[in-house]
Amino acid sequence: GESVGLHLPTLSVQEGDNSIINCAYSNSASDYFIWYKQESGKGPQFIIDIRSNMDKRQGQRVTVLLNKTVKHLSLQIAATQPGDSAVYFCAENMPGNQFYFGTGTSLTVIP
Amino acid sequence: NAGVTQTPKFRILKIGQSMTLQCAQDMNHNYMYWYRQDPGMGLKLIYYSVGAGITDKGEVPNGYNVSRSTTEDFPLRLELAAPSQTSVYFCASSYSSLDNEQFFGPGTRLTVL
Numbered sequence: 001g002e003s004v005g006l007h008l009p010t011l012s013v014q015e016g017d018n019s020i021i022n023c024a025y026s027n028s029a030s031d032y033f034i035w036y037k038q039e040s041g042k043g044p045q046f047i048i049d050i051r052s053n054m055d056k057r058q059g060q061r062v063t064v065l066l067n068k069t070v071k072h073l074s075l076q077i078a079a080t081q082p083g084d085s086a087v088y089f090c091a092e093n094m095p096g097n098q099f100y101f102g103t104g105t106s107l108t109v110i111p
Numbered sequence: 112n113a114g115v116t117q118t119p120k121f122r123i124l125k126i127g128q129s130m131t132l133q134c135a136q137d138m139n140h141n142y143m144y145w146y147r148q149d150p151g152m153g154l155k156l157i158y159y160s161v162g163a164g165i166t167d168k169g170e171v172p173n174g175y176n177v178s179r180s181t182t183e184d185f186p187l188r189l190e191l192a193a194p195s196q197t198s199v200y201f202c203a204s205s206y207s208s209l210d211n212e213q214f215f216g217p218g219t220r221l222t223v224l
Contacts, residue, residue, distance in 0.1 A: 043215030101153035
């Protein structure tokens, strides 16, 4: 299967700062991507998604950027809050196929 | 809606024992999935189902079995537990296809000693 990798396994940010979490994917045929948030002891929770016909998508305090040229995905969290502390996964999908999940980045927000 | 529910939350098994992990969803989703999550690793797909009576293998199906007799339920069976099956198991569901957003349950932490 395809592997989805993250550049940094851990990230610490000050409360109120912006956070950027990166993800590299290897299959150029992937056309749908999701970012999930996983809090300790809980299942992954959908944050935001993006399809390959877009470069950027914004949600509430979150933005996902997709660079298909270098097969890179990023999640930006604005004004990071303590409640944002969690592990963040990216997942990629090719049409008709299963999702492949990255290993995750652990985000710690320092009050 | 309760969403996706899983039982039990925790379980310790001895090598060779068997058990069934339960999963149910009340969102009328057609697709359901079982994943395992090992420490420091991404989710790996064990089995999935596209509807009642239909199941398919994922990336890591060995040592597991599933059934899908109803739309709501998708139990995962371990017949002969092995230490390599120590993991956290997540069930998920999606509405219509493999490339739809998936909704996850809270997980079952299984330890095989």
